[in-house]
Amino acid sequence: MADPQSFQVFRHLTPVATWLHLALYTCLAVLVVHLSTRLFRFVLGQVQTRGVMKQFSTPPKHWLFGHNRKASRNQEGFQIMLEWMKKYSSHFIPLWVGPFNVFPQCVHPELIKTILGTAEPKGRIYRFLHPWLGDGLLTSHGSKWHRNRRLLTPAFHFEILKPYVTLFSESTNVLIDKWSSVPEGSPVELFDHVSLLTLDSMLKCSLGYRSNCQTDGQSAPYIQAVFELSRLVVERVRFFPFHFDFIYYLSPSGRRFRQQCDIVHGVSEHLIQQRKKALQDGEGKSGEDETGKNRKYLDFLDILLQAKDEDGTGLTDAEIRDEVDTFLFEGHDTTASGISWTLYHLAKHLQYQDRCRREVGALLHGRTTMTWEDMSQLPFTTMCIKESLRIRPPVPTVSRCLTKPLTFPDGKTMPEGSHLTAGIIYSHHNHLIWPDPQVYDPLRFSPERSKDRHHHAFVPFSAGPRNCIGQNFAMNEMKVAVALILQRFRLELDQTKPEPFFVQQLILRAKDGIWIKLTPIS
Numbered sequence: 001m002a003d004p005q006s007f008q009v010f011r012h013l014t015p016v017a018t019w020l021h022l023a024l025y026t027c028l029a030v031l032v033v034h035l036s037t038r039l040f041r042f043v044l045g046q047v048q049t050r051g052v053m054k055q056f057s058t059p060p061k062h063w064l065f066g067h068n069r070k071a072s073r074n075q076e077g078f079q080i081m082l083e084w085m086k087k088y089s090s091h092f093i094p095l096w097v098g099p100f101n102v103f104p105q106c107v108h109p110e111l112i113k114t115i116l117g118t119a120e121p122k123g124r125i126y127r128f129l130h131p132w133l134g135d136g137l138l139t140s141h142g143s144k145w146h147r148n149r150r151l152l153t154p155a156f157h158f159e160i161l162k163p164y165v166t167l168f169s170e171s172t173n174v175l176i177d178k179w180s181s182v183p184e185g186s187p188v189e190l191f192d193h194v195s196l197l198t199l200d201s202m203l204k205c206s207l208g209y210r211s212n213c214q215t216d217g218q219s220a221p222y223i224q225a226v227f228e229l230s231r232l233v234v235e236r237v238r239f240f241p242f243h244f245d246f247i248y249y250l251s252p253s254g255r256r257f258r259q260q261c262d263i264v265h266g267v268s269e270h271l272i273q274q275r276k277k278a279l280q281d282g283e284g285k286s287g288e289d290e291t292g293k294n295r296k297y298l299d300f301l302d303i304l305l306q307a308k309d310e311d312g313t314g315l316t317d318a319e320i321r322d323e324v325d326t327f328l329f330e331g332h333d334t335t336a337s338g339i340s341w342t343l344y345h346l347a348k349h350l351q352y353q354d355r356c357r358r359e360v361g362a363l364l365h366g367r368t369t370m371t372w373e374d375m376s377q378l379p380f381t382t383m384c385i386k387e388s389l390r391i392r393p394p395v396p397t398v399s400r401c402l403t404k405p406l407t408f409p410d411g412k413t414m415p416e417g418s419h420l421t422a423g424i425i426y427s428h429h430n431h432l433i434w435p436d437p438q439v440y441d442p443l444r445f446s447p448e449r450s451k452d453r454h455h456h457a458f459v460p461f462s463a464g465p466r467n468c469i470g471q472n473f474a475m476n477e478m479k480v481a482v483a484l485i486l487q488r489f490r491l492e493l494d495q496t497k498p499e500p501f502f503v504q505q506l507i508l509r510a511k512d513g514i515w516i517k518l519t520p521i522s
Helices: 006-053 075-087 109-116 124-133 142-156 164-180 190-207 221-238 252-280 300-306 317-348 350-364 372-376 379-391 471-488
Strands: 092-097 101-106 187-189 398-401 419-422 489-493 502-504 508-510 515-520
Touching (some): 075 502, 101 109, 109 419, 124 252, 164 471, 190 300, 190 471, 221 252, 317 489, 350 489, 372 471, 379 471
Parallel strands (some): 101 419
């Protein structure tokens, strides 16, 4: 028979066990309620989303994959989208990613005007850039974005931009010297070379930093880190499990991403502190760059350090770093895409290339440095650049997440929480706006043919309150690079390589590069 005293232990434990069971059941009940609420909201959201999407013509989709198999983010998917625009809708096409997520594509200027006319935050994909770019203009929203946009606008005043034209010329001439050593008729890949050119210019204009990246290649840690971060972000976007932070940062890619962020931030922080000290020591606005060479211009960092609110409050070191890193990222990659695709189109259409060269020759007469005044004296070259930006916009799509309902001109309304995409590349090929949209025709941008066109038919730099703050900077750099290159070289496509096949990553790239042959012009 059991010892009666042995039950005394259970008597003492019974209240504790009771409370433990009660706590456990309470936690389970809370978890069930939480999951049920999430499930209810999800189902309600799906019912609402599917109800809203019934307003629009939707191409047939797979029950599991949605439109993923057809409307892929490459040139094949782009052609399918153009077919759908003719068959289903030339205004609005809901694209389903899997069975639950829909990303409506607005492909007509009137709808794009409605989206871009708001200051709504950008889509959720941009959060992947946050560890690198912080709360810079690209990723921030609300009062933070409004304040920084106002403080940074003076950095892009034409008086600030004027001396940058000389820096663009300097960087382009480094590229020309490199290409002068290439044996005549040997192919070169444009994107690699031009990306280093634009990064070289951006470092000079933003930080007064002469990196020599064009001659040293990608050997410098900072240059390697910038290119690696761009690659890692694209990899993360394309691999769905990496969308979850706890998975991504446990992976080798996530750890490498953090390492490269540390390198970029370390360089930015060092240069910021160095410049702050120089200003405190009374070196003035022009100061010196990191090599000790006197600077006769205000760079982006100068503007950021001097920016003040009405009450005298300036940007913190972290905010300055975020904006510098954003400027470098947004400026060099997008401009490199614009220059590369323009040179490709001119190599493909020699009649336009020759006309550009005649225009450049008549203006420069052999000068290798361009001036601010030259920027308005290249009308046909500018038309060629714009037509290339129409066909191959560096940023093919822009997304917005609605914080309140949005009503389109036709009366259809998208509810709060919707993710909308302004399909810039599709609108640029909308057959209702552009006759023969896939034909490269620079004369589309002549004054006569442009005057009656919808104001949002051509938006390579976005539009509205969140448009690209540096669009004049970018256009000037493209004009300088294209003009000086055409003055020194005749460009032809390398016929041994296939036509460039574009892919939509963070920017519009060529999958296997753009290969051209160079013939020096004496």
